[in-house]
Amino acid sequence: MKTRLVLAAAAAILALVVGGCGPKREPTTPPRPEPFDLVLDFFPNADHVGIYAGLADGAFRHEGLDLRPRVPSDPAAPLKLLAAGRADLAISYEPELLLARDRGLRLVSVGAIVQRPLTSVIALPAARVRRPADLRGKRVGTAGIPYQSAYLRTILAGAHVDPASVHETDVGFNLVPAMLSRKVDATLGGFWNYEGIQLAQRRRNPVVIPVDRAGVPTYDELIVVAREQDARERGGRIRRFLRALAAGYESARRDPGRAVAQLVRANRDLDPRLQLASVRATLRAFYPADPRKPFGYQEAGEWASYGAWMLRNQLIRQPPAGRAFTNEFLPGQGL
Numbered sequence: 001m002k003t004r005l006v007l008a009a010a011a012a013i014l015a016l017v018v019g020g021c022g023p024k025r026e027p028t029t030p031p032r033p034e035p036f037d038l039v040l041d042f043f044p045n046a047d048h049v050g051i052y053a054g055l056a057d058g059a060f061r062h063e064g065l066d067l068r069p070r071v072p073s074d075p076a077a078p079l080k081l082l083a084a085g086r087a088d089l090a091i092s093y094e095p096e097l098l099l100a101r102d103r104g105l106r107l108v109s110v111g112a113i114v115q116r117p118l119t120s121v122i123a124l125p126a127a128r129v130r131r132p133a134d135l136r137g138k139r140v141g142t143a144g145i146p147y148q149s150a151y152l153r154t155i156l157a158g159a160h161v162d163p164a165s166v167h168e169t170d171v172g173f174n175l176v177p178a179m180l181s182r183k184v185d186a187t188l189g190g191f192w193n194y195e196g197i198q199l200a201q202r203r204r205n206p207v208v209i210p211v212d213r214a215g216v217p218t219y220d221e222l223i224v225v226a227r228e229q230d231a232r233e234r235g236g237r238i239r240r241f242l243r244a245l246a247a248g249y250e251s252a253r254r255d256p257g258r259a260v261a262q263l264v265r266a267n268r269d270l271d272p273r274l275q276l277a278s279v280r281a282t283l284r285a286f287y288p289a290d291p292r293k294p295f296g297y298q299e300a301g302e303w304a305s306y307g308a309w310m311l312r313n314q315l316i317r318q319p320p321a322g323r324a325f326t327n328e329f330l331p332g333q334g335l
Contacts, residue, residue, distance in 0.1 A: 033066040036241065039078040039090040043071050044267040046193065046278035047114060047222055048091070050286070052266050053259040054248025063240035069266075082225060083107060089226055089241060094219040095147045095315075098307060101324060102316040106228040109325035111242050111296030112220035113249075116285050118193055119148070119221065121155065121209040123186035124179055130207055132159035132214050135166055141184035144170035148189050150313040151216050155188075158215030180204075191221075193282045198274055219306040220298060221285075223325075231326065238329045246295040246331060249286050256280055294330045 040048060051069060054060055060067040070087065072078050078090035079097065083105045092100075097109055121140075123129035129138060132155050142148040149168060156163050171178040175187040176195055188211070190196065196208040212218040224245070226238055252259035260276045288297045307320045327333045 033061050033064055036060070036065040036067050036089075036237070037070060037087045038067060038241075039070050039072055039081050039087040041072070041078055041091040041093065041222065042075055043269075044069070044263060045270065046260075046263070046275045046282060047118075049252045049256075049259045049263050049275075049279050050113070050245060050249030052248070052263045053251040054244050055266075056262040057248065057251050059244040059247040059251075060241070063244045065237070065241060065244065067241075067244075079105065079107060079225060082227060085227075088230070088237070089224055092223060092225050093221060094223055094303070094306065095310065097223060097225055098310055098316060098320055098324060099147075101320055102318070107225050108228050108231050108323060109220070109223040109298065110226045110231065110238055110329050111224040111245070111327075112222070112298050113224065113245075113296070114222035114282065114285050115220055115288055115297075116218055117210055117212045117216065117221050118191035118282075118285070119151065119188070119211050120190060120192040120196060121186055121188050121207075121211070121214060122175070122179070122190045122192075122196055122199070123207045124199070125205050125207070126182075127179075127185035129186050132156070132209065133161060135159070135186060136161045137165050138185040139167045139169055139183070141169045141171035141175055141178045141187040141189075143173055143175065143189040145189070147310070147313075147315050150310075150315060151211050152188050153313070154216050154309075155211065155214045193278050193285070194274075197277050197281060201274060201277065217305045217309045218302055220302075223298075224296070231329075235329060242296055242329050243331060249295055252279060253283055253286070256283070294332055296327070296330045297333075298325045298327055 044052065055067060078092050079100045081087050082090040097107060100107055127138065129135060135156065140152060152168060153163055156166060169184050171184060175190045178184045179187055192208045192210050196206055199206040256276060256279045260272060260279055263275060264270050264272050287295060303325055310316045311319055
């Protein structure tokens with residue numbers, strides 16, 4: 001009975017997300033540049049390279065948008081600011097959006113920036129963790145985020161490891177320091193395209209296991225989120241933003257070195273060598289696996305599968321209601 005209910009929930013989620021928000025008829029001719037506030041998910045980094053390439057190239061101004069990226073006070077703030085009307089769009093994560101919608105926030109994903117999970121299990125050689133089964137008897141650090149704990153349970157179950165044999169430790173965002181100091185044997189929460197590369201550049205030879213290769217359903221790590229009301233009434237502005245965003249990421253794909261130089265000008269604290277390596281490693285993840293689909297495309301089946309997984313793990317109280325995402329504002333879609 002439980003299996004049938006989960007399958008029914010997954011089918012319901014698929015039916016809800018596949019439709020999008022329906023065709024729109026808003027004008028898309030760019031007006032004179034107007035202020036446009038975008039809240040980032042974190043400080044400017046390699047994942048945002050196309051945003052800053054688009055700013056430097058004038059792609060957003062060409063679309064009539066005076067884009068103003070804003071760094072949040074903490075990673076939980078972007079969706080709250082967006083829902084309160086204090087931003088035009090926000091960058092967030094698929095699981096965070098589904099959690100927010102479960103709390104009643106009327107938000108929708110309008111495009112994916114990173115098309116697959118970056119979150120990974122990372123360990124140093126001394127821990128002797130080469131595969132998920134090696135986590136038996138180990139200390140695993142997480143950032144204290146509930147769905148990361150659920151990732152760990154799913155990974156352990158798939159590897160036939162008793163979860164009671166693994167000690168999970170909340171280390172906040174100090175994932176790398178916790179490993180280097182041997183407070184933990186491995187971490188779950190760092191990104192393969194950032195912490196993994198950072199450790200490799202330090203010649204620490206990390207073992208990196210992306211969660212989607214260890215049993216967690218795939219999902220879009222980084223997404224662009226809008227208010228549902230704006231998706232209905234101000235779709236032209238969203239389309240223009242996404243056209244400029246696609247142009248920015250295409251610029252980064254053509255010339256990663258130049259794009260990283262523009263990114264570093266926006267955040268002088270960044271290590272250019274790390275950022276360039278991260279951008280080059282992430283280029284394929286910025287785009288759909290199917291080259292016929294546009295930048296930002298979101299797969300209905302993947303959203304349904306991941307939503308059903310969240311429901312099974314009691315991270316959300318009910319199947320995601322309404323349309324969690326839409327592709328209609330992407331180039332060539334919805335018109």
